[in-house]
Amino acid sequence: MPTKPEKDAITGTEIRSHEWDGIQEMDNPLPRWWLYVFYASILISIIYMVLYPAIPGITGYTKGILGYTERHALEADLVAHRESQAGFFDRIAAATPAEIREDADLLNFALAGGKSAFADNCAPCHAAGGAGRAGFPNLADDDWLWGGSLDAIQTTLLHGIRWDQDDDTRVSEMPRFLADEILTTEQIADVTQYVLAFVNRADDPAAAARGAPIYAEQCGVCHGAKGEGNQELGSPRLSNDIWQYGGTADLVAAQIGNPQHGVMPSWSGRLDESTIKMLTVYVHSLGGGQ
Amino acid sequence: MSEVQYEDAASVREQQKDLPLYAARVKIFPKEVAGVVRRYKWAVLIVLLGVYYIAPWLRWDRGPGAPDQAFLIDMPARRAYFLWIEIWPQEVYYLAGLLLIGAFGLFLATALFGRVWCGFTCPQTVWTDLFMWVERLVEGDRAARIRLDKSGWTVAKVAKRSLKHGVWILLSLLTGGAWIMYFNDAPTLVNDILLWQVTPSVLFFIGLFTATTYLLAGFAREQVCTYMCPWPRFQAAMFDEDSLIVTYEAWRGEPRGPHKKGTDWDGRGDCVACNQCVAVCPTGIDIRDGNQLECIGCGLCIDACNDVMARVGRPANLIAYDSINRQNARAQGQTAKYRLIRPRTIIYTVLLVIVGVVIMASLWTRPVVDVNVLRDRNPLFVRLTDGSIRNGFTIKILNKQRSEQGYVLDVDGLPGESMSVVGQDTASPTVYLTAAPDAVTTYRIYVRVPRDSLKSGTVPFDFVLSQHPIVEGGVTSRHESVFRGPEK
Structure with missing residues (x-):
C-alpha cells in the first residue's frame, strides 16, 4: 500500500515505511568518507585487474600488464635465497666432510641443509630422523652394514648399494641356502x-x-x-x-x-656434491657416526 | 501474528529518488579562543609533540655491539629496546601488559576526569589542533575562513590554500618521518635520508604515515571521533554522576536571550545567546543541548563562555567542567563534594596496580638465560649394538647477556648414563657448553643408558645446567625431561 514518506519528529529524517515488530528504520544516508573509501576500493580493484592476472577464461586467463605470476615470484625468491647461501655452498664444496665437522658455522649449515635434504630424499625409506624400518637400516644406531665413518657414508651416498647403473656401487650377495638347496x-x-x-x-x-x-x-x-x-x-x-x-x-x-638384499640408489648425479656432503655430515650426526 | 505490509516496489524507488546518497559534511570553522583550558591544551600539545620528536634521539649505552638508542624497535634483529629493558620476540606479553596498563589507566582517567584523553592527549586531537593553528595563521580566524571558503577561486585564495596545504604536508612528513625513527637508528637514518640512500620500505612507511597524518588531521578531523573511533561509543560505561564532564548549567543559563547592557538580569538566565561556545567547538556541536557523543571534552567552550560572562559581568563557569552531582546540588542552592574515591575508581586503581606490579615483578625476576630442552620424537629411542639405549635431545640456550656464558650440563636421575654432544668428540658424564652473547645457541645432545639400568620404558630425569666457571650470581637451573626405552 503506497504511503507518503513519514518523517521522524526529532531529526526530520525520512522513515522507511517497512516495520518489524514496531521497529522502524530511519533513512540516514551513508557518511561521505565511507562512500569515498568504497569508490576508492572499486578503483583499486580495476587497477589491480589491469596490472595482475585476474579474469579466468575457457583456455587461459587475463595475464595483466605486469606479467606477474606466483611461480616466477617463487623462482626469483629461490634464486635470491640460493645467492644468499652461495658463500656457504662454496665453502662446503671446497671442504671435506671432516673439515665441515671442524667448523662450527659450516657444521650448523650442513646439519640444517642435510636435515632438509634427508627429509626430501632419504626419509621415505629410512624414516624421519633415520629411525629405519623393516628392510631399511636404522641410521641413528651404531650398527653399520658398510661402515659409519664420514668417508664410508659419503661413498654409500655417492654410489649406492647394489645399484646396477653405478659401476662403483657397493655389491655383495648372500647365497640362497634353501632356494638353491645348499642347506636343508x-x-x-x-x-x-x-x-x-x-x-x-x-x-x-x-x-x-x-x-x-x-x-x-x-x-x-x-x-x-x-x-x-x-x-x-x-x-x-x-x-x-x-x-x-x-x-x-x-x-x-x-x-x-632365501635372503632379501637391500638396494639403495646412487645419489651422484641426482644430488649435487655439496648436498651429498651435507647429507654425509647429517647422517653421521644422527648418533652412530664413527 | 501481526499484519505484514508489502511495499509497492515502484513507490519505494520513487521515494528514494530525491534522497541524497551520502551525508554532506557540515563544515566546521572553529574560532580562536584564549583562556585557562586553551593554555593547558597548548602545554599538553607542546609536551606530547616534544616527547614524540625527541624520544628517538635519546641515547642509552648498552655496551659494544648493541644499539645505543634509548627507544628502539629493531625489526630485522627482532629486539625491542626501552631504556635498560631489552625485549625478545617471545616476550611480547610485556606489550600485552603495557596495553592493559594503558586500558586501565584510560578507564581510571575517564571515571575521574571524563574525556581528558579525547580532549587533550589523543594524537587525533593533538595533530588536529596543530593543523588548525596553521590554518588560522594562514587563512585567518573563523569569519575570514568562512568568507574565504565561500569566495570564488581568486589568486589570493589559491595562494592561501596552497600555503596551508604545503605546511600541512610538511608537518605530516615530519610526523611520518619521526615515526620511522623508532624503528631505525635515528641519526643514521636521517643521514641516509639526506643522502637519499633509503630502502623502499622506509620510504613506504614515511609515505604511509605522512598520508594518514595529512588525511586525519587535515580533513577527517572530528569525523574520526564521531564515526571511526570506538572509544566514544563505550566510554559512557566508565562515567557516573561523579565524573567530571563539560556541561552547560541550564538552571542558571535559561531562559537565554540577547542582553542589552545596563538592563536588568531578573527573570532571565545568564546565557546571552552569543553562540561563542558553538563557534569555538572543534566538533561543531552546541554544548547547551547537553552532554553528547560528539563532545570530546576539550573544554574550549568553557574558555569562550567565561570570557563572555566576564564581559557581561555574570559569574563564570556557566559552562562548567564539573561532575553532574555537584552541578545538580548547585542548581538546588547546595554544595556537594567531588568524590575522588568511589567503588569504580577503586576497582580501576586496584587493577592498574595489579597489572603494574605483575609486569614490574616479572621484568625484575626475568631470567637472563632461558633453556629449552626438546627431546627427539623420531626416533623415540635407539637401540645400540652393546644393548644400551640412546635418546636424542636438542638443547637451546637463550643468552640475553652481552657476554659469552659457559655452562656445565649434567644429568640427574639416570644411573650409568653417558652424554655426547654433536660436534664435540668426547663422551663423558659431564658436558661443557657455551652460549653465544645475545643469541640462541643450539646443541644436539645424546644420552646413553645401559639397558639393565632402565627400570621402565619411561624414566623421568633432570638436565642440570650450571654456570662454569662458577661466577657470582651464576645460575643453576634444572629442566625436566624423560628418557624413553623399550617397555619391559
Missing part, C-alpha cells in the same frame, strides 16, 4: 639357533650345537667366526640384537633360506 630346512633351523645364541636368544641349545659346524663352514667367512660381521663386504654383524629383517627364529631362518 633342518640345517637352517640349526644354524638359526646357533646365530641366535650369539645374543643369548637360542631356545634349543642342542640345535645350536649342531649348527656350529654348519655356521663355520657356510657363514663364518663373511659374517666372522663370532658373528662380528664384515663392513668390507657389507655382511651384517650378527652378534648384536639389531636385526634388519627381524630377529625371531622364523624370520632369521627365512633370511638364511
Whole structure:
C-alpha cells in the first residue's frame, strides 16, 4: 500500500515505511568518507585487474600488464635465497666432510641443509630422523652394514648399494641356502639357533650345537667366526640384537633360506656434491657416526 | 501474528529518488579562543609533540655491539629496546601488559576526569589542533575562513590554500618521518635520508604515515571521533554522576536571550545567546543541548563562555567542567563534594596496580638465560649394538647477556648414563657448553643408558645446567625431561 514518506519528529529524517515488530528504520544516508573509501576500493580493484592476472577464461586467463605470476615470484625468491647461501655452498664444496665437522658455522649449515635434504630424499625409506624400518637400516644406531665413518657414508651416498647403473656401487650377495638347496630346512633351523645364541636368544641349545659346524663352514667367512660381521663386504654383524629383517627364529631362518638384499640408489648425479656432503655430515650426526 | 505490509516496489524507488546518497559534511570553522583550558591544551600539545620528536634521539649505552638508542624497535634483529629493558620476540606479553596498563589507566582517567584523553592527549586531537593553528595563521580566524571558503577561486585564495596545504604536508612528513625513527637508528637514518640512500620500505612507511597524518588531521578531523573511533561509543560505561564532564548549567543559563547592557538580569538566565561556545567547538556541536557523543571534552567552550560572562559581568563557569552531582546540588542552592574515591575508581586503581606490579615483578625476576630442552620424537629411542639405549635431545640456550656464558650440563636421575654432544668428540658424564652473547645457541645432545639400568620404558630425569666457571650470581637451573626405552 503506497504511503507518503513519514518523517521522524526529532531529526526530520525520512522513515522507511517497512516495520518489524514496531521497529522502524530511519533513512540516514551513508557518511561521505565511507562512500569515498568504497569508490576508492572499486578503483583499486580495476587497477589491480589491469596490472595482475585476474579474469579466468575457457583456455587461459587475463595475464595483466605486469606479467606477474606466483611461480616466477617463487623462482626469483629461490634464486635470491640460493645467492644468499652461495658463500656457504662454496665453502662446503671446497671442504671435506671432516673439515665441515671442524667448523662450527659450516657444521650448523650442513646439519640444517642435510636435515632438509634427508627429509626430501632419504626419509621415505629410512624414516624421519633415520629411525629405519623393516628392510631399511636404522641410521641413528651404531650398527653399520658398510661402515659409519664420514668417508664410508659419503661413498654409500655417492654410489649406492647394489645399484646396477653405478659401476662403483657397493655389491655383495648372500647365497640362497634353501632356494638353491645348499642347506636343508633342518640345517637352517640349526644354524638359526646357533646365530641366535650369539645374543643369548637360542631356545634349543642342542640345535645350536649342531649348527656350529654348519655356521663355520657356510657363514663364518663373511659374517666372522663370532658373528662380528664384515663392513668390507657389507655382511651384517650378527652378534648384536639389531636385526634388519627381524630377529625371531622364523624370520632369521627365512633370511638364511632365501635372503632379501637391500638396494639403495646412487645419489651422484641426482644430488649435487655439496648436498651429498651435507647429507654425509647429517647422517653421521644422527648418533652412530664413527 | 501481526499484519505484514508489502511495499509497492515502484513507490519505494520513487521515494528514494530525491534522497541524497551520502551525508554532506557540515563544515566546521572553529574560532580562536584564549583562556585557562586553551593554555593547558597548548602545554599538553607542546609536551606530547616534544616527547614524540625527541624520544628517538635519546641515547642509552648498552655496551659494544648493541644499539645505543634509548627507544628502539629493531625489526630485522627482532629486539625491542626501552631504556635498560631489552625485549625478545617471545616476550611480547610485556606489550600485552603495557596495553592493559594503558586500558586501565584510560578507564581510571575517564571515571575521574571524563574525556581528558579525547580532549587533550589523543594524537587525533593533538595533530588536529596543530593543523588548525596553521590554518588560522594562514587563512585567518573563523569569519575570514568562512568568507574565504565561500569566495570564488581568486589568486589570493589559491595562494592561501596552497600555503596551508604545503605546511600541512610538511608537518605530516615530519610526523611520518619521526615515526620511522623508532624503528631505525635515528641519526643514521636521517643521514641516509639526506643522502637519499633509503630502502623502499622506509620510504613506504614515511609515505604511509605522512598520508594518514595529512588525511586525519587535515580533513577527517572530528569525523574520526564521531564515526571511526570506538572509544566514544563505550566510554559512557566508565562515567557516573561523579565524573567530571563539560556541561552547560541550564538552571542558571535559561531562559537565554540577547542582553542589552545596563538592563536588568531578573527573570532571565545568564546565557546571552552569543553562540561563542558553538563557534569555538572543534566538533561543531552546541554544548547547551547537553552532554553528547560528539563532545570530546576539550573544554574550549568553557574558555569562550567565561570570557563572555566576564564581559557581561555574570559569574563564570556557566559552562562548567564539573561532575553532574555537584552541578545538580548547585542548581538546588547546595554544595556537594567531588568524590575522588568511589567503588569504580577503586576497582580501576586496584587493577592498574595489579597489572603494574605483575609486569614490574616479572621484568625484575626475568631470567637472563632461558633453556629449552626438546627431546627427539623420531626416533623415540635407539637401540645400540652393546644393548644400551640412546635418546636424542636438542638443547637451546637463550643468552640475553652481552657476554659469552659457559655452562656445565649434567644429568640427574639416570644411573650409568653417558652424554655426547654433536660436534664435540668426547663422551663423558659431564658436558661443557657455551652460549653465544645475545643469541640462541643450539646443541644436539645424546644420552646413553645401559639397558639393565632402565627400570621402565619411561624414566623421568633432570638436565642440570650450571654456570662454569662458577661466577657470582651464576645460575643453576634444572629442566625436566624423560628418557624413553623399550617397555619391559
